[in-house]
Amino acid sequence: MPRLTPLPRDAFDFAAARHLLVRAGFGGTPGMVQGLLSKGLDAAVDWLIDFEGDSASGPDRNVQADTFDPSVKMQLTAEDYEAYRKAREAGDEEAIAAFRRKQEQQERDDRGAMRSFEQWWLSRMIETPRPLEEKLTLFWHGHFAASYTTVENSWHMFRQNQFFRKHAAGNFGDLLHGIIEDPAMLRFLDNNRNRKGSPNENLAREIMELFSLGEPELLGRKRSPYREGDIKEGARALTGYTYRGNEFFFDESQHDNGLKRILGRSGRWNGHELVDMLLAHPSCSEFIAWKIYRAFVNDVPETPPRDDVRKVVVQLGKTLKSNKYNLKKSLGELFRSAHFYAAANRAAHIKSPIExxxxxxxxxxxxxxxxxxxxxxxxxxGQRLGHPPSVKGWDGGRAWINTSTMFLRQNTAVWMLTGRDAGGHPWPNDTTPFDPMPLVEQLERQGEINPDEATVYLQRLLLACPVDDARSQAIRHVFTLANDRVNADSLTAALCVLTALPEYQLS
Amino acid sequence: MTHDHDHLHDCDGDGNMAFTRRAFLQRNFALAALAPTVPWFVQQGAMASAAPLGLSSIPGVAEERALVVVQLGGGNDGLNTVIPYFAPQYYDRRPTLAYRAPGSNPNATGWNADALPLDAKLGLGLHPALAPLKELHDDGEVATIPGCGYPNPNRSHFASMDIWHTADRNPSGSDGWLGRYFDTHPATEGSNEAAIAIGNSAPRALTGSSVPPIAFQSAQQFRWTGADIHESLGKTYQAMSGEAASTLSQAATANPQLDFLVRTNMDAQIAADRIRGAVRASNGVSYPRGSLANQLKLIAKMIRGGLRTRVFYASMGGFDTHSGQRGRHAQLMGQFANAINAFQKDLRESGDDERVMTMVFSEFGRRVGENASNGTDHGTAGPMFVIGKHAKGGVHGRHPNFTKLDSGDLRYTIDFRRVYAGVLSGWMQADPSKVIGPQHQPLAVV
Incomplete structure (x- = not known):
């Protein structure tokens, strides 16, 4: 069985180890890169992928329910709604106003809970010892993109996030089956209104176009893998898939049990049978491979992609299919491949704001x-967790960058390094000092660090591509301003300049 | 002779002797576009200059027009903005909040003052704190459109704001209406300069695919803040970016992603320098205090300073008056009207009123009846204003009828998209059918 050509073992150097840690995770200090490098390629990839074994350290994988409140959107009871209905009939302005105030309070509480959830997830990405788990959770959030602005239920968003985490490197089939029972997605794509006799096609359309089979023009396909009729009939298969309160509910009375013809096959299909047919379709594994490729290997601005890229994606899709959508097998093959480390794929990805x-x-x-x-x-x-701009998720790549976000990216880095806001004012007041010296400690000779060495080393440490001489000189110049002393201040200043380089936006 | 003249002779011989600086720049841009060392926005402008100017203009009005959008966030109480004193129901449903008809009690002042006369025939007045707006109305520069809304109104701030921003009743996934305007109407000459929003982030109305909007709270933020850490770092950054410009031609094609980032970084600096240069201009009048006044003051400076941006966006919040509305709303009305009045006079002073139009909206009005806390809850239709020397002054359309309420809410009389269409076709010389669809007949507000 053919597979992607693996990287020669001795080609796994510091830069390659860093590339792996940045792409399959969120990067790491020189010590962490060194640790990965010393494992060797195979063990390094295994360590990243088999993260379940590492559940002893870091944040708990199974967060207790008391972290967030499942009932935040349940303050209004059925009686409240009934009273409201009667008040409207009677034109009782006072009762209507009281109801609306309570409703608005509930919405405010829920928005507050959503912000807490976003902070919690961000902290988790910062702290996790299992970076691929969070990276994939974020990837699935962008693939099965549901936004809180429509879902308007923080608990459902949290629940969905836990679902993505649970299956992060599991099986894509489980994800696709699970998404049609996910309250947030059912609400987001209106499937709670998809009823026998009056179907709503939203979920059926997106599950084909965006979640499994892909757009018609993908990878230079000649024709669409599905037709409008498949969407119409697929919608019927999904009738009755709804939720009650915080849980999935299959409303049998609203399910259309009649004959349907989907992707050329007739039967009394239900939602899960529809999902099985989608998984069996040859376009599905290829499309998922394409999404993985774009997220982990190269933004690939051009569609259809170059021939060599297409071949890799097709092979990756085959691996997915032949392993029944086991994600670890495919990701492992990808992360060990020479293609993943090829020069054309270094510094080829524009960091997302979260990255x-x-x-x-x-x-x-x-x-x-x-x-x-x-x-x-x-x-x-441009990347608010839990708020992807549409069901297509974030466009990514160059769409992240414009003149405003360019400054904001650089200024965010300045704040992170110095705790200083525009005008040089400390913010917040309890500025935590940043000690950058551990970054360069191995350059120390008799208590001194050579500024030329530091200039070169910092670039190697933090950038995915070499910087031209002029810009490298600019970093070196910061040490000149400090009388060639490499200390916490001059190093922080040099890092401010380095993070303002266009190169810093690439990984 | 001058350097400019040499370029005139280089022209394609169309015999046009009315040489302007703009034409000179345009030509230069077109030439520069061949080299990869120019920023994106300049290149786009040069390429777009090939497109014909197909739409008619208003005689005597400058071609470089700008639209200033003012958003009143939170749901402005339309019924206490444009006062429907013709309607007894207004007084029945608002025992503590209604304003009397103009001249009912001329001695009353402050919050208790009568409505100001707007249109006696229609029985409409203005909130007493809107006197500075009334002054502009008397000059014939304010088009008032009561009862703007859309079908099947949504009472959520966020959902309704999205509908107004996208001009789409189902806004999920849609670009903003002004973003679509930029996408469908590239600059006919010169550069297609990004819309500028004063605030922390660009509003959805400005999002499109061709010209990303610029947003900043103050011009001081639209720059690299590392320069504030130490003066010498700013110089290092400038030097580095200058070098980036000169080495770009070597770096180009090696890594297209990097090439793109280097160019965008250059664009950002050029735009930042221009904006900060423009805001060094001084204002022609003094402005009142308040957030909207500060924003409009900054916008007036940028206009005066020569920025050719076609769309500016300002916003003012605090209109969600669920309780104790009377004093709070009067304060908001006063701030709003004073800011608009100062802005318009500032533009007159520099002659820029010829080329600037301001449009005001809120995501919804409030319910007809006041609530038990002397406030009002989320409602539906509300007034819009279009303000400028070339606005068609007076009241447009009908005020919503009080005998046909929709469970206590007004039914809109003008779809707000007709006002957008009117501004697009009448002022921006744009084809509204490309921006918001052909079904919304432009309202002649310009």
């Missing part, structure tokens, strides 16, 4: 300072 924020902390060891500021910065940079 930028989390990666800067993990690479440099800067203090978190204020997790809500980080959350807000990522949101202003």
């Amino acid at each position: 930028l924020v989390v990666g800067t902390i993990r690479d440099l060891g800067v203090p978190v300072r204020n997790v809500d500021t980080l959350r807000t910065a990522a949101a202003r940079l």
